[in-house]
Amino acid sequence: MPEMPDLDVTRGRDGSEAGCFHLIQISDSHLTADPDGWLKAGVRPEARLARICSALVEEATPDCLLVTGDLAHDGALDSYRRLARLLAGTPLPWYVLAGNHDDERTMRGFFGESLMPRRIQLGPWRIVLLNTAWPGHVDGRIDSRDGVALMEALVNEPPVPTLVALHHPPVATGTAWLDAIGLAGGDQWAKQLTDTPVRGVLFGHIHAAFETVVGGIRYYGAPSSAMQFVLGRPDLVIETAWGGWRSYRLWSDGRIDSRVHQIEFEEGI
Numbered sequence: 001m002p003e004m005p006d007l008d009v010t011r012g013r014d015g016s017e018a019g020c021f022h023l024i025q026i027s028d029s030h031l032t033a034d035p036d037g038w039l040k041a042g043v044r045p046e047a048r049l050a051r052i053c054s055a056l057v058e059e060a061t062p063d064c065l066l067v068t069g070d071l072a073h074d075g076a077l078d079s080y081r082r083l084a085r086l087l088a089g090t091p092l093p094w095y096v097l098a099g100n101h102d103d104e105r106t107m108r109g110f111f112g113e114s115l116m117p118r119r120i121q122l123g124p125w126r127i128v129l130l131n132t133a134w135p136g137h138v139d140g141r142i143d144s145r146d147g148v149a150l151m152e153a154l155v156n157e158p159p160v161p162t163l164v165a166l167h168h169p170p171v172a173t174g175t176a177w178l179d180a181i182g183l184a185g186g187d188q189w190a191k192q193l194t195d196t197p198v199r200g201v202l203f204g205h206i207h208a209a210f211e212t213v214v215g216g217i218r219y220y221g222a223p224s225s226a227m228q229f230v231l232g233r234p235d236l237v238i239e240t241a242w243g244g245w246r247s248y249r250l251w252s253d254g255r256i257d258s259r260v261h262q263i264e265f266e267e268g269i
């Protein structure tokens with residue numbers, strides 16, 4: 001099992017933004033069982049993720065890194081081992097949650113609860129991780145235990161600013177084929193979050209930069225580190241020229257600023 005990172009964050013690391021916490025989201029790395037493997041779209045997911053991890057080391061001073069599913073393309077244990085090595089090369093505490101391409105049981109066996117927690121505390125921010133991977137299905141369902149724990153926390157605990165992370169988009173993306181494989185019952189679930197301390201919801205699966213506001217809550221979709229889906233098309237269209245990640249500035253007063261970072265990839269990677 002990888003070493004547990006030490007997360008004891010009470011203020012922003014860079015010191016220049018007191019009261020601001022910096023979270024990085026990587027998503028949908030789709031590592032293959034073979035370290036030199038290619039995806040059908042003609043990209044090398046591991047080389048792309050390695051490039052992104054290097055960029056994080058050089059450019060960012062985040063407090064925490066979260067990987068929101070589809071770590072592996074086919075759920076192979078070796079993919080998780082190699083992903084752990086890549087992430088261990090960044091100076092960040094990191095955590096993962098499962099996507100539809102992952103084998104959640106294999107992930108839990110390898111990463112353990114310490115790297116697949118159900119909750120992270122980042123300063124005043126409560127970050128709740130929900131499992132939505134449902135074996136044998138491309139669409140998502142919220143794990144009932146996770147769903148109940150979230151709602152109980154929102155009702156019974158002090159109303160601290162809260163961010164929810166999951167793999168499947170809970171809101172409409174305007175892309176019919178993608179919405180058909182999003183979070184089942186997502187609209188209803190999103191309605192329950194209105195007037196709670198939830199300030200934002202972040203997800204993967206969408207392989208695109210996406211942002212919307214529903215019921216006063218911001219919803220953020222992250223690009224894939226490997227390949228993007230072109231939104232708004234009737235069928236799947238994949239763009240391979242870049243990979244990316246999202247960063248979030250979480251302010252102590254509950255505000256969120258987020259932006260997408262892109263790395264252009266040349267042919268052969």
Ligand SMILES: [Fe+2]
Nearest residue numbers: 028070205207
């Ligand atoms: Fe994916």
